[in-house]
Amino acid sequence: MKKQWDNPLEHEMPTGTRVPASVQIGNVTVAPATVLAPMAGVTDTVFRRFIRNASMFLAQAAPDSEDPAREALPLVRPALRNASVFSSAADHPDSVDDAVSNQQSGCGLIMTEFTSADGLARTRESKRKRYLTFYEDEHPISAQLFGSNPATLADAARIVQDTGFDMVDLNLGCPAKRVVSCNGGSGLLRDLPLIGAIFESVRAAVTIPFTVKFRLGWNDNHIICVPLAKLAEDSGLNAVALHARTREQGYAGQARWHHIAEIKDAVKIPVIGNGDVRTPEDACALIAKTGCDAVMIGRAAPANPWIFRQIAQYTATGRYDAPTEQDRYRMIRTYFEMLLAEAFPENAPATAAAGKMKQFAAWFTHGVRGGAALRKSIYEAKSGAAILDAVDRFFSEPCSASEATHSFEEILQ
Numbered sequence: 001m002k003k004q005w006d007n008p009l010e011h012e013m014p015t016g017t018r019v020p021a022s023v024q025i026g027n028v029t030v031a032p033a034t035v036l037a038p039m040a041g042v043t044d045t046v047f048r049r050f051i052r053n054a055s056m057f058l059a060q061a062a063p064d065s066e067d068p069a070r071e072a073l074p075l076v077r078p079a080l081r082n083a084s085v086f087s088s089a090a091d092h093p094d095s096v097d098d099a100v101s102n103q104q105s106g107c108g109l110i111m112t113e114f115t116s117a118d119g120l121a122r123t124r125e126s127k128r129k130r131y132l133t134f135y136e137d138e139h140p141i142s143a144q145l146f147g148s149n150p151a152t153l154a155d156a157a158r159i160v161q162d163t164g165f166d167m168v169d170l171n172l173g174c175p176a177k178r179v180v181s182c183n184g185g186s187g188l189l190r191d192l193p194l195i196g197a198i199f200e201s202v203r204a205a206v207t208i209p210f211t212v213k214f215r216l217g218w219n220d221n222h223i224i225c226v227p228l229a230k231l232a233e234d235s236g237l238n239a240v241a242l243h244a245r246t247r248e249q250g251y252a253g254q255a256r257w258h259h260i261a262e263i264k265d266a267v268k269i270p271v272i273g274n275g276d277v278r279t280p281e282d283a284c285a286l287i288a289k290t291g292c293d294a295v296m297i298g299r300a301a302p303a304n305p306w307i308f309r310q311i312a313q314y315t316a317t318g319r320y321d322a323p324t325e326q327d328r329y330r331m332i333r334t335y336f337e338m339l340l341a342e343a344f345p346e347n348a349p350a351t352a353a354a355g356k357m358k359q360f361a362a363w364f365t366h367g368v369r370g371g372a373a374l375r376k377s378i379y380e381a382k383s384g385a386a387i388l389d390a391v392d393r394f395f396s397e398p399c400s401a402s403e404a405t406h407s408f409e410e411i412l413q
Contacts, residue, residue, distance in 0.1 A: 026209030037298035106308035117147030
């Protein structure tokens with residue numbers, strides 16, 4: 001997945017526009033109306049919990065605070081499995097309850113990586129956990145499936161429901177050749193009748209909310225987003241999410257938000273907008289320009305894990321904080337510690353965690369001054385412990401601490 005944006009548009013914060021406090025999808029309340037997009041190779045359970053922790057936000061007055069703009073405190077709960085805390089939450093130990101509620105988190109709904117319906121249907125029940133692992137503090141959570149056989153997708157949706165997920169989502173957006181070649185993901189955009197059969201089969205199989213994420217169409221000569229959204233509504237789906245690019249575009253060019261507005265005008269079920277949301281300004285501009293009911297954030301989340309918290313802070317106060325150098329250090333170290341903690345209890349090879357750490361180094365250090373040197377030392381490290389040492393050394397150097405970090409606009413480009 002492309003980490004940079006092509007000449008991203010800069011949006012000013014629209015006057016009086018905020019991301020909605022909530023959106024109702026079937027019997028599930030998503031509050032606030034922000035969604036972590038499903039991303040292959042990214043949104044596993046460790047990253048999902050990491051984002052949920054990084055998004056903790058509680059609107060309350062800080063003790064002895066003389067600045068009314070700081071009434072809403074950005075908070076981060078301790079990462080699971082004894083990983084370290086990486087925010088000011090340590091300074092306000094009584095400000096966060098043990099239980100995580102949707103309203104306390106800036107991220108209202110999280111989604112899994114897409115999972116093959118064929119793989120789920122054929123895998124023994126004892127091995128399905130590796131595909132569908134989640135923890136209680138991840139609710140509400142949606143499992144995303146891909147495939148092209150209506151009966152198989154229905155079987156997989158039943159497995160998702162029986163496993164305890166709050167929603168099931170159909171992937172009609174993945175542009176990867178290996179997925180499209182099997183008529184999955186965005187490959188199905190060329191066959192509306194088959195999509196209709198899948199909608200009916202899955203809808204009949206489960207009672208939990210059923211949603212779909214799709215693109216504009218196969219290419220500019222085949223834009224089918226509005227009829228597809230109407231088909232979803234007529235088939236009993238509970239919400240639709242549009243990534244406002246074609247399959248041919250991949251992640252290049254600009255997301256064309258006006259098509260999200262067209263869908264919003266065409267259907268009554270909730271519409272989730274996705275594409276080029278990098279900052280709170282972008283999120284509010286998307287709401288203002290399209291009238292969509294919720295905002296889905298993909299690539300910006302691993303580059304700026306605080307984005308959901310920033311959106312919530314802006315909604316509460318009209319402003320938001322940028323992370324400091326120390327915030328970024330704690331963020332990188334905490335995620336890496338969570339990866340290591342997740343690997344060892346399952347007796348997974350330490351090299352698996354180290355490989356994931358190296359994968360995310362590119363996201364987390366993109367735009368960090370001197371980040372190339374940090375990435376080099378991470379890539380050359382032979383173990384998870386060595387990677388943590390490299391991170392510690394980098395951020396302990398005086399030049400790193402004294403130099404200002406790039407703005408998020410620079411980081412996300």
